[in-house]
Amino acid sequence: MNKYFISLLEEETPKYIIITRHIKKLIDANKIEDGERLPSIRGLAEFLDVNNVTIVNAYKKLQSEGYAVQKIGSGTYAKRKDISKNFKKEYSEVLKKISSKALYEYIDFTGETPNNAFFDIGAFKNVINEVLDRDGAEALVYQEALGYEGLRESISEVFWANKVNSDDVLIVSGAQQGIDIVSKALINTNDSVIIERPTYSGALSVFKSRRADIFEVPMESGGVDVERFEKILKKNKIKCFYTMSYFQNPTGMSYTTEKKKQILRLAQIYDFYIIEDDYLSELIYDKDIEYRSFKSLDENDRVIYIKSFSKIFLPGIRIGYLISPIKFKDSIQNSKINTDISTSSLMQRALDLYIKQGFWKDYISNLNNLYKDRYLFTEKCLKEFLGKKVDFISPGGGLHFYLKIRDCIKVDSINLFRMAKNRNVLITPGTLFYKNPSDGRQYFKMGFSKTNENNIREGVEVLGHLME
Known part of the structure; x- marks a missing residue:
């Protein structure tokens, strides 16, 4: 020493x-x-x-x-001081200080949304103009409690083949608001909820703010550990289970159809509800991954389904939707009205027309082709430069990888974040995704949506050098 x-x-x-x-x-x-x-x-x-x-x-x-x-x-x-508990504030302050202009000086692996360079803004501009020509001032002032009827009908027809009634669709301002209003409607102080371990930090913050008793079940290949899940159910009265069914944030793992059915059976037996955050399921690159949501398999009205268009489309439009069980329909709708009354009428109408005219289908198809190549390139770079330093599972879709730093590497994800930031590379440490932040010190998330192939290679190579 x-x-x-x-x-x-x-x-x-x-x-x-x-x-x-x-x-x-x-x-x-x-x-x-x-x-x-x-x-x-x-x-x-x-x-x-x-x-x-x-x-x-x-x-x-x-x-x-x-x-x-x-x-x-x-x-x-x-004695190693646990700095991970206070790291969330440091992380957010770092990203705030890096202005949108300065961000271009960084290799940004923190992004969770598609690159706006892939979006045809001209087509969307024409759609907005068409809506204004068609509806006039009504497009700006008309409000409906459930959301614009035309958009709800398009969602029912295009995404659910009319198996869901448009009156059961509630338009919200993105998935985060959906999670928030569902929590306000369902969860009271000391109610018990189960979450995946690790999980999306935004959802974790919502449940903590409701002062819920939070139980964690580890994520594994194919979904959560069902055996440990049921042990919690046997000992506790659980109100709901929050899950991200595809390309979970942060692990990137997806649920098998069989595991979904097992959890749905448990929901009926132990009388709890499933909050399904359908995250990035449009971006499936592995043909062996079958798309079947919890909601599509739900025979007992146990699933509250939440979908965001912001994640896959343009974050600025802030539109998503949820479908709730009949039992909670009124309380969730009232919770939405108490939050913000209505989501932007103009953006709802524009999105509706965008879907109806076939732009949405073409956009998603193009995005899949573009990001599949970038996904495979990132995977190749990780194996080449970090292969002996980290472990990871290739998710087969989505926009990120989740990596575990091997025990032989004497650096954790917080220090790696700090060192990488000084080399103009940004990553997301795993401490942000755990109820106990120190549990995530060996992990970090690396998104590839905001970074081109040259920068991906350079950034991963920098991380490899820092780990040495």
């Missing part, structure tokens, strides 16, 4: 402060491991040519700041 202290004391700052800062950096970078015995006071004092009191003061400061613990008769030991 002594090699890390060479050339340390050339600053004018008090020596014990310099030593303290240096040891903290080594602990944070895992160069001094959690629980590792620090050098003896006399030994380190002799090595740095300082008096014993300097080292004593440094070790006391480390203890006061939570970076060390003293064991009587044994010595002082490093």
Whole structure:
């Protein structure tokens, strides 16, 4: 360990402060491991040519700041401070400080929406003009509680083959609002909910704000661990289960049809409801992945289905929809009205016409072709530059990969984020997706939707070097 202290004391700052800062950096970078015995006071004092009191003061400061613990008769030991709990604020502030202009200077692996360069803005502009010519001022002021009737009818016809009644479709301002209004309608303080582990941070925040008792079930290949899921159900009265059925955020995993049916059976037996966030299911690259939502398999009206157009279309239009069980239809609709009364009438009408004229189908088809190539290229780069440093499962669709840093690599995802940011590369550490943030320190999410192939290769190569 002594090699890390060479050339340390050339600053004018008090020596014990310099030593303290240096040891903290080594602990944070895992160069001094959690629980590792620090050098003896006399030994380190002799090595740095300082008096014993300097080292004593440094070790006391480390203890006061939570970076060390003293064991009587044994010595002082490093204690890795859990910085992951406060990291969410740091992460969001970093992204806010990087303006939209400055963002182009970064290789951005944090994006979760399609690149707007792939969107034909001209076609959408023509659709908006056509709506204004057709409906006039009514397009801007007319409101319906459930949402624009034409759009609800298009959703029923195009996406559900008329198997869902248009009156059962509620237009919302994106999936996040959908999760929020469903939670307000269903979940009270101390109600119990089950979530996937890890899960979408926005949903986790909503359930925490409702002061719900949150149970986690680990994600595995094909969906959550059903055996552990049922153990929770046997011991607790569960109100609902939140799930992302395709290309789950962040793991990228998708549920098998069989596992969906198992969970639907459990919902009927144990009397709970499933909140299905149908995330990016339009982007399926692996032909072996079959699209069948929980809602399409639901025979007992147990699924609250939420779909966002913002994720796959343009984030700025903020439109999605939900379909709820009859039991909760009125309460969820009232929750929506209490939140914002109505979603933009003009954007609803424009999206309706965009779907009716076939632009939506062509857009999704084009997006699949473009992103399948980028997905395969990213997968190739990960294997080439990170193959011996991380483990990951290829999701077969969606817009991101979820990677686990191997134990032999002495860096966690928070420190990797910080180092990568200094090299103009942005990633999303896994700590953001767990009820207990420290559980995600070995993981990070890497999206490829906002980055071209040249930058993907360069960015992954940078990450590989930093892990060394």
